[in-house]
Amino acid sequence: MEILQKLEILAGAAKYDVSCSSSGGCRTTQRGGFGNSCPAGVCHSFTEDGRCISLLKILLTNVCIYDCAYCANRKSNDTPRATFKVEEVANLTIEFYKRNYIEGLFLSSGVIKSPDYTMEALIRVAKSLREEHKFGGYIHLKAIPGADPDLIALAGYYADRMSVNIEIPSEPSLKMLAPDKDFESVYSPMNRLRVKILEHKGNLKKRGLKKFVPAGQSTQMIVGASPENDLHIITLAAGLYKVQELKRVYYSGYIPINTDNRLPVISQPPLKRENRLYQADWLMRFYGFTHDEILDKNNPWLDPEFDPKMAWALRHPEFFPIDLDSASYEEILRVPGIGVRSAKFIVHSRRFGHIRLEHLKKMGVALKRAKYFLVNPDIPREWQKLYPEQIKARLAVVPKKAVLPSLF
Amino acid sequence: MTILTEQSFEGFLSAVFEAFRLKLPVQRIVAENIYSPQMFEDTHAITTNFENAARVWNGMQKNAGKNIAFMVQAAYLSELPEMEISLWEYVKGIFINPENAQNTLEPHTHAVFKTANKVKAESHNIKGFVRFQKAENDLMVAVIEPTYNVVNLLAEHFANRFPNMQWMIIDAKRGIGIHYDCREVYEICGDAAEIPQINDEFVALWKGYYQFANIKERKNPKLQRRCLPVKYWKHLTEMG
């Protein structure tokens, strides 16, 4: 089979994994080699769906012995199959990298023969890239659920990032849709990686120690293929960040690929919901919100109308208004319309004088939303006395821009 | 008074040095080659002096730190005509009142920082958008047309990444570029832009990959254009 054909099959099958990040790396170029990675990551292109291309994202093979209901590669599907040779993957990665098409490789795979066999095959590719070709670019390897933790730990010496996908956010749903998997098969490699990453962090000062998954672990959950609500999902995510110390949790709006009576019938992937989940995720990672502040038993779904930060502000009028001259950074971050960058800017600039409305505008604060929550001489006082319902009504007349923020 | 300089960062810093020393009443700073005389305008030409430029550069680093000096350079590279007077006021301020160098409530400072951040953002993005093509003698050549003059800011990144590869990045808009010969990076003039490209089999594979990675059900050209502005498409292999 031609390489182009294989690429079509194996890139096409890998594209549903939404993780694309090339960030968190810190590799320098080896002597006699090429390639490095920088903490910020680099996007190289964007496909028509608006997603970033930063890594060559492919499967080693789309042959699979399992039969997960939501997956294009399941064994019961009649679909063209292909398998890359180790050298083919290495060569594509290197030649793409040298032309600056990509930051590195994202390699996943269907399960061939057994999880261990598959994991070994992935390791061979990474090892060849690092050792034979002295490749210093980014490598993201999938940890195959059910593979021997020792093998997974070995893979970590070649990879910058590893991920084990949870895919389905609760164990009963997972078992129903993917009869060969359970949470144990996902959590056991994740745990092994976590412990090993920690060990290496502790020993950072020892010179000559090989890097171990320096960019950390991530995972992905499919949203909307099973009945779990948003509260369940962000609670799970919060635990993954806190207990498993993951770097990223990705949410992937369910796209119907197979017809299967265990799966819901939908006409459109739930992109709005996915977007709200990313916003909630950002609040947890960068804004100091906990999952139970964002949602609770009485409000288990994210509001389609207001972003989660605005929704929180509307439920907590007692927290506002905020005085930008005296409030803490953490408090300022909670004001709708003020992002991390503007909040830092405010805290930085106020040492030099009062922050006026014109400054906020220049900084890029969304005053349309922020103005109801601030004390400022330039803002009419009565705006701070509005009830949440009145604010809602005023916000509603603002024409909404229907663009999805890019969070990948 | 309008100060005329050579069109380079060193030229600009030299002018700052002289104007400051002579206490000139600066109203405008313009590069000589793009200057068109206006009536009743008082002009003063300042020639580039590398020593003076270095003194200003080092003085900025000493008074306000490396980051600030880099902000000044980045803002200069925007080539925006209104930038030079803000930069003049700002750099002067660094020497008169260094504590105020971070005061972004001050309009000139804000203008300098904002522009510098845009230039830095573009230079970061371009690191991803550079596309090398194989030319003769294993030379890898890329052409870019950035909004700001960022080509020199790419040198270190690509020299570190490809230490054993000969490469060249040409800014076709400005007729300048950088060339790396596996030892050092040189600034070049882009007359060499006409480089015969060898038929590169990986172009087709990359174009293919670009299509295969797209998810039809998620089509969102608006988002795509926001992340990857159309002005960059011309030199992206996958778009051709």
Ligand code: SF4
């Ligand atoms: S194991 Fe992975 S590749 Fe195989 S069917 Fe399940 S999700 Fe698909």
